[in-house]
Amino acid sequence: MMIKRLRKQDAIFLLISFVVFAVFQFLISERILSSFWRLNIAVICLNIILASSLNLINGITGQFSLGHAGFMAVGAYVSAVCTMFFHLPFICSILAGAAAAGVLGFCIGVPTLHLQGDYLAIATLGMGEIIRITILNIPQIGGASGMSGIPTETTFTWLFFCMIVTLFVLKNIINSNQGRACLSVRENDIAASAMGINTTEFKVFAFTVASIFAGLAGGLFSHYFGIAHPSSFTFMRSFDIMTMVVLGGLGSLSGSIIGAVILTFIAAVMQSYPEYRMIVYALLLIILMLYRPNGICGDKELVNVILGRFKKGGKNDGTVAENK
C-alpha cells in the first residue's frame, strides 16, 4: 500500500526531471540559449547540488556549517588530480573526488560535531579555510595559480544527472528512519537521545553525506570549467551556498532548489555590476527576514504545499455539494 504510493512518487519525480531535462537539452542543443545562459544553467545545477546537500546539515539536522566550499575544493582537486595525473576516466575521477570529500567530512565531523551553534559555525568556517590554504601551499597541484587544462568533460547531461541523483538520494534519506533521526536531533537532541537515537552518529552521518555531494559538485565544477583555483573556494562561496539554503527555507529541498535558482539568476543578471551583487543579496536577506523569516518555502516541500491546497480544495467542494 504505502510502498506503492511512495514508489509512485519516485516515478513522478523522475518523470518530471526527465521532462525538464528534455526541455533544457533541446534548448541547448538547438542553440536557442546563448552561451551565457548555457553557462548559468550549468552553474544552477551545481548550486542546487551544493545547496540541497548543505540543507541536510543546516536545515534537516540543525547544525550550522559554514565550510561547504572546503569540501567542494577537495572534490574539485582530487578529481582533477585523478584525471590529469592518473588518467582515470571521468566518472571514476568524479566519484574519487566525492569519496575523498566524504572521508574528510567524516574525519572532521567526528571532533567538531560535539560543538553546537555558533561554535560549530566557527569551527567549520576555519576548517574550510584550512583546506583552501593547504591547497594553496601544495606546488604539485598548482599552488596559488591553480590547476588548468583539466579536460572539460562535464556536459549538461552529466550535471543534470548528478543533480537528480543528489535530490533523489537526499529526498529519500529525509523520508526514512535515518532522516527522521536527523530531524529529531534538530528539534531536541536531549529528547532524541532519550528515544534511543545516537545524536552524534546522525550529526556525523549528515555531515558526511553532505560532504560527499559537495565533493561531487566540486569534481563536476573543475571538469566543467577546466580549471581548479583556490580562489573559487573561499569563504564567500560557503556563504553563497548558505544564503541559498536560508532563502529557500531551512529544511526544504524544494526551497534549496528555488534559492539556488534565484540567487544564481541574480548573480548572472548582476554580472556587469559585481560590486552591487552583495548589496542585492543583503537586501534580499533583510526583506526575507522581515516578511518570511523561515525562508520562501519554510520547512515544507513545495509538492506537499500544492497537494495540501489541492486536497483542501477537494474537501471544500465536497461540503459545498453537501450543502446543496
Next chain:
Amino acid sequence: MEPLLKTSNLSKSFGGIKAVQDFNIYLHSGELVGLIGPNGAGKTTAFNLLTGVYTPTTGTIEFDGKSLVGLKPYKITKLGIARTFQNIRLFDKLTVLDNVKIAYHYHIKYTLPEAILRIGRYGSEEELVEKKAIELLSIFNLTDKKEELASNLPYGQQRRLEIARALAVQPKLLLLDEPAAGMNPQETKELMDMISWIRKTFDLTILLIEHDMSLVMGICERIYVLEFGKMLAHGTPDEIKSNTEVIKAYLGEEV
C-alpha cells in the same frame, strides 16, 4: 526475585552541592512506584542519573542484570528504559505522527541503501511503524491530531503525546517526570486511569515523580520521599501519609 532496577549509594555532586546522596531504590517488575519530595529535593537529578544524562559521582545502578553507570542515554534507552520530561520536550516542528515514529528508531532495521532505493525491508517496516504509531495514538485519543504539529497541541495533549512517544520505545521501565504538572483535577483523574491501564496493557514497571498527592497516593504501591538529596522515607502510601518526618518536610514544624 531479583529486582528489575536497583541502585546502591547513588550520589551526584555538582561542585560543592550534593544534589543526590546515597540514593537507594529497588523496583520489582510490574511495580508502580512514586518518588516525591519538595522542590529542589533532587528528584529530577535522580531521574537524570538513571537515564544517563548525568554520570553518578559514586554508586551503582543495575537494570535487568546490567550496570548502567557510564552508559550514554541512547544506550540506556535501548536496554529498555524510556522517560518523559518535566518541561515537555517534544519534537515541536514535526507532526504528532512523526514524533511517535521517531521513537521506533532502533526497532527499524533497514539500511541506508534500502531507504534510498526504497527496496527490501523499507516498505514493510515503514508500514508497520506507521500502523503501530497510529494504534498508539488512538490509545491516547490523538488519532485525529496526527498531522498537526506537536507544538500546536494544547498542553494536556502534549503531555499525553510525550507518554505515547515514550511507550513507542517499547520499554520495560517507564520513568514519568511530573506527568500531571499543569493539569486540572479532571485531567489528572483521567491520567491516573490511563497510567494504571498502560501498566497492565504494556506490562510495564513505572517510576513516577509527582507533586499531585491525590495521584501519587491513589495509584502508587510504594513511595520514596527525597529531601535535600537524601532519602527521607520509604513505604506504602498509608505509611508515608502518617510519617511525621514527611509531614514536617512538606508542611514545616510548629514553632
